[in-house]
Amino acid sequence: MSIDPQKQDLKIGIVGAGAMGRGIAQVSVTGGMTVRIFDTAEGAAGAAKEFITSMISRSVDKGRMEKNEGEAAIGRIRVAKSVEDLADCDLVVEAIVENITIKQKVFQQLEAVVRADTIIASNTSSIRISSIASACTHRDRIAGLHFFNPVPLMKLVEVINGTDTSAEVTAALQVIGKRMGRVPVVVKDAPGFLVNLGGRAYSTEALLIVSEGVATPFQVDAIMRDACGFRMGPFELLDLTGIDVNFPVSLIIYNGYFQDKRLSTFPLHESMMEAGRLGRKTKAGFYAYAEDGSIIRPKIDETIAAAPARRVVLAEPSGALDGLLRDLGVNVLAADDGVSPILADPIGEDCTALAVRLGLDSKRLVAIDTHTGVFSRATVMAAPGANGEIVLSVMAMLKAISGGVTRIKDNPGFVAQRIRAMIANLGCEMAQIGIATPEDIDKGMKLGLNYPLGSVELAENMGSRNCLKILEELQKITGEDRYRPSQWLRRRALLDLPIHTPD
Numbered sequence: 001m002s003i004d005p006q007k008q009d010l011k012i013g014i015v016g017a018g019a020m021g022r023g024i025a026q027v028s029v030t031g032g033m034t035v036r037i038f039d040t041a042e043g044a045a046g047a048a049k050e051f052i053t054s055m056i057s058r059s060v061d062k063g064r065m066e067k068n069e070g071e072a073a074i075g076r077i078r079v080a081k082s083v084e085d086l087a088d089c090d091l092v093v094e095a096i097v098e099n100i101t102i103k104q105k106v107f108q109q110l111e112a113v114v115r116a117d118t119i120i121a122s123n124t125s126s127i128r129i130s131s132i133a134s135a136c137t138h139r140d141r142i143a144g145l146h147f148f149n150p151v152p153l154m155k156l157v158e159v160i161n162g163t164d165t166s167a168e169v170t171a172a173l174q175v176i177g178k179r180m181g182r183v184p185v186v187v188k189d190a191p192g193f194l195v196n197l198g199g200r201a202y203s204t205e206a207l208l209i210v211s212e213g214v215a216t217p218f219q220v221d222a223i224m225r226d227a228c229g230f231r232m233g234p235f236e237l238l239d240l241t242g243i244d245v246n247f248p249v250s251l252i253i254y255n256g257y258f259q260d261k262r263l264s265t266f267p268l269h270e271s272m273m274e275a276g277r278l279g280r281k282t283k284a285g286f287y288a289y290a291e292d293g294s295i296i297r298p299k300i301d302e303t304i305a306a307a308p309a310r311r312v313v314l315a316e317p318s319g320a321l322d323g324l325l326r327d328l329g330v331n332v333l334a335a336d337d338g339v340s341p342i343l344a345d346p347i348g349e350d351c352t353a354l355a356v357r358l359g360l361d362s363k364r365l366v367a368i369d370t371h372t373g374v375f376s377r378a379t380v381m382a383a384p385g386a387n388g389e390i391v392l393s394v395m396a397m398l399k400a401i402s403g404g405v406t407r408i409k410d411n412p413g414f415v416a417q418r419i420r421a422m423i424a425n426l427g428c429e430m431a432q433i434g435i436a437t438p439e440d441i442d443k444g445m446k447l448g449l450n451y452p453l454g455s456v457e458l459a460e461n462m463g464s465r466n467c468l469k470i471l472e473e474l475q476k477i478t479g480e481d482r483y484r485p486s487q488w489l490r491r492r493a494l495l496d497l498p499i500h501t502p503d
């Protein structure tokens, strides 16, 4: 037996009136439901009510909400003086300190006062729902309801199924999530749930790229923003969330998946933590920050003091390079003249492997990432010992059609292919192990992290075979298990099936 989530006067209890509890209370009352909010700290629930009142009044002033609707919403918030005051709630959402022992105690207190059919949900970001439920008597009504900060602005909510959560409870929470104006996704009770797990690839692969000296944090960010459409580069994002938050989360998830190398982070991350360079909050991270907290981006001089290459030879046939060189009016020689740049656009291969495979003069070989795109920002790389003037002439040639040209060190998959393939591979693996449906994984990544594409659909966008090839090359060249392709991706790529095809 479960509650009727559609009923008009649904009552929601909220335990914990901090940043998250306030937000959850706000979206509940603006969604037409009644809220009782409780906090053990003296005056905290009252302060939360005042805060929500001011937020709703501001929405009314800005014309986003009718005056009478705003007043009615404010009238539906009550301060609870004790846990007992939550006795008649249909749903209680816990949003207290992230500590399993204290959460279990609160769940036991709640079970002792609420009705048998009341749903009790936790907003925990890292504790397993089944671990909290293990202290409870009626575990089928315990679930996760994981919101994102700031709640009123972040549309996503993860409905997390504990081991014993009943199907009715999951369905009811989806309905209530929608009534709160959120987009619910149903997620398995596993480390990092959906969004925190799916977000690991972007930052950790970027940290590894910088650790290997392939590019600087600013170059990586510029490539991911300009060429791939991410709103923020991985290092801006690491700084914004705070290294003291994302480093421990990375460890929890890595260890939660029993040291799966695909999820590992790197010593550079820990060094930043140890140095207290936590990002925006300490006004020092990968970036420097002004007194008002605004980011100071280092000025990168992108002028290229070289004459553009006019004649080139192709390492191997490439439709993308043919088209690009035609547009640029560059002459493509039929045979190597021994002096012109040799151009290639490898998928997953580095210049060194390419030069050896094709028996090319590595000093004149320049690789361009046409698979990610060259117009907003082009990326080029060359093997160690390459002729600097030749590389500059190719960069000058690209500058004519590109918003910026970044030179990185030789490396399998450039920057963008590598990071995008890792995001897509993790998305596919999440689909394989049933973290959520592939469609919900995509929704989660777009709404929870503002990614331009969901991580599963990213594999389709890159071409699933290309994505698989990048990972296979990375795995072959580096010998790292980190690049092990997901079987979900491998099967759909080899069978040429749409990436969302169910098993």
Ligand SMILES: NC(=O)c1ccc[n+]([C@@H]2O[C@H](COP(=O)([O-])OP(=O)(O)OC[C@H]3O[C@@H](n4cnc5c(N)ncnc54)[C@H](O)[C@@H]3O)[C@@H](O)[C@H]2O)c1
Binding pocket: 015, 016, 017, 018, 019, 020, 021, 038, 039, 040, 041, 044, 094, 095, 096, 097, 098, 099, 102, 106, 123, 124, 125, 126, 146, 147, 148, 149
């Ligand atoms: N802040 C985020 O970005 C974020 C995002 C998603 C999930 N979460 C999770 O939400 C929960 C709350 O986070 P927050 O950022 O709102 O924390 P917060 O510190 O802002 O607020 C926690 C509130 O809980 C109260 N509290 C502590 N123990 C209590 C108890 N036994 N009974 C009643 N009230 C109690 C505190 O007085 C405080 O007001 C945590 O589990 C956190 O992991 C946080």
